[in-house]
Amino acid sequence: MTSNHKLSPGDLEELLPWHAAGTLDSDEAAEVERALATDPELARRFALVREELTETILLNESLGAPSARAMETLFRAIDQDRKVVRRVAAPSVGARVAQFFSPRMLAWSASAAAVIVLLQAGVITRLVMEEGAAPVQAAASATDMPTFETASAPIVTRGLEVDSYALVRFAPQASIADINKFLDDHDAAIVDGPKAGGVYRVRVAHGSLSRQQLARTVKELEADKSIVSFAAPSE
Amino acid sequence: MQVLFARHHVRVYRFVLRLVRNEAAAEDLISEVFLDVWRQADRFEGRSTVSTWLLAIARFKALSSLRRKPNEELDEETAATIEDASDTPEVSLQKKDKSAVLRSCLVQLSREHREVIDLVYYHEKSVEEVAEIVGIPQATVKTRMFYARKKLSELLKAAGMDRGWP
Numbered sequence: 001m002t003s004n005h006k007l008s009p010g011d012l013e014e015l016l017p018w019h020a021a022g023t024l025d026s027d028e029a030a031e032v033e034r035a036l037a038t039d040p041e042l043a044r045r046f047a048l049v050r051e052e053l054t055e056t057i058l059l060n061e062s063l064g065a066p067s068a069r070a071m072e073t074l075f076r077a078i079d080q081d082r083k084v085v086r087r088v089a090a091p092s093v094g095a096r097v098a099q100f101f102s103p104r105m106l107a108w109s110a111s112a113a114a115v116i117v118l119l120q121a122g123v124i125t126r127l128v129m130e131e132g133a134a135p136v137q138a139a140a141s142a143t144d145m146p147t148f149e150t151a152s153a154p155i156v157t158r159g160l161e162v163d164s165y166a167l168v169r170f171a172p173q174a175s176i177a178d179i180n181k182f183l184d185d186h187d188a189a190i191v192d193g194p195k196a197g198g199v200y201r202v203r204v205a206h207g208s209l210s211r212q213q214l215a216r217t218v219k220e221l222e223a224d225k226s227i228v229s230f231a232a233p234s235e
Numbered sequence: 236m237q238v239l240f241a242r243h244h245v246r247v248y249r250f251v252l253r254l255v256r257n258e259a260a261a262e263d264l265i266s267e268v269f270l271d272v273w274r275q276a277d278r279f280e281g282r283s284t285v286s287t288w289l290l291a292i293a294r295f296k297a298l299s300s301l302r303r304k305p306n307e308e309l310d311e312e313t314a315a316t317i318e319d320a321s322d323t324p325e326v327s328l329q330k331k332d333k334s335a336v337l338r339s340c341l342v343q344l345s346r347e348h349r350e351v352i353d354l355v356y357y358h359e360k361s362v363e364e365v366a367e368i369v370g371i372p373q374a375t376v377k378t379r380m381f382y383a384r385k386k387l388s389e390l391l392k393a394a395g396m397d398r399g400w401p
Contacts (some may be wrong), residue, residue, distance in 0.1 A: 013381075014377040014380070017380055018355060018361065021359050023355075023361040024361075044400075048398055048400055049384075052352070052356065052387065056341060056356035056357050057357055059338045063249045063252055065245045065248065066244060066258075066262045070244065070248070070263075071240060071244070071266075073263070074240065074265075074269050074273075077270050078273055119277070120277075121236070123279070124272075124273065127239055127272075127276060127279060127285050195245070
């Protein structure tokens, strides 16, 4: 699609969910923005989409995290896989195969098995590195956002429970400088994240705010659409 | 592998849990998903992001699991009639908690509609990525999302919350 191509009203409406999530390409996003600026009914419908987006994020965040059992099961299975590879390469098994293969061949098999294990580890490492640079992580990695990720407990509390917090997702186009200035202006700080969905937990006030005060503060944060694409009160 | 797991397991778990609606089954499935990744990492071609690849594997495994255990899985209609631990949409509305009503209606959507809404809003997947994960054309992704939102509005209206759309 090019900027010369005019989307139909139906097309524009269909794209609203992706515009709210910040996943449209720049041309489409600009066209939707232009339409929103001139079409009050479309803007009203976009507000409905933003409500849906907020509640979908909150619903998913409320689902919690899997127990340690999932990780234990996984790494037990991986260990089993590794043992199988070692057995294939082991001399005791090789003794039977020795009728067919020379000692040099056996040594080569053991080396090859070890290389396979190393390659698997290497490919996994590449996946991690690639994902770090992938668009989906843009909010964190592209801006060198501080990361507070843990191995098994994604939600980290740091003894600051008396303060007030919000869940915030920054707009994809916001730079690290914009975000830093925004946080400074609001006397806010990132304390956790990015969580699943690119959401950060942000301290929005020292001390405990009432529900109404917190809702007001969150609304203020969300008002700057160029920096914040989503904000909601957090425990 | 530990880093990959740490980075993605919560996101994958929540996606699977919304499909199978069973925490124990979702935990088993994410172990299987990451074990497949460990065994088949060399098949990853880098054409999509890792998270998109993981969600596609997770979806396949979740649906296979549902097909294997038809008697253990609730059909959509039955599931929709079961009371959630949270308030029903009507009760929530009486309490004037608009957010709770909306969330309750999101839970009641069909699997297909829940899936597309989660992928777009929560997992931040583009039209192309949703098409890749779900295995449908991009045009179908857009219409499915439209009808998911339409159904959501109908559920809200039935709960007494008319949004004036569609």
